[in-house]
Amino acid sequence: LLFTIVMSQVLPARGKFKEICERPNGSCQEFCLExxxxxxxxxxxxxxxxxxxNEPFIEPTTPKER
Structure with a gap:
């Protein structure tokens, strides 16, 4: 009985979970389209x-020439 109670607390709930990818409007799929x-x-x-x-802008990490 105790094992059942502990496991119900540990296991995640079933169903969809939000993906980090969805910002701003990305999607999770097997392959990307063209x-x-x-x-x-x-x-x-x-x-x-x-x-x-909609690609995120990433600052260049190489130092600028002076």
Whole structure:
């Protein structure tokens, strides 16, 4: 009985969970479409795809020449 109670507390609830990929409007799927770019991996192991033009801007890490 105690084992059942403990496991019910530990196991995640079933159903969909929000993926980090959904910001701003990405989606988790097996493959990205031609109009999408690969932006990492979702928590459920699928590919995170973002529509072209919605890629996050990343500052360059190389120092500028003086």
């Amino acid at each position: 109009t999408e770019v690969h932006a990492g991996q979702c928590l459920n192991g699928l590919t995170c795809c973002l529509p072209v033009g």
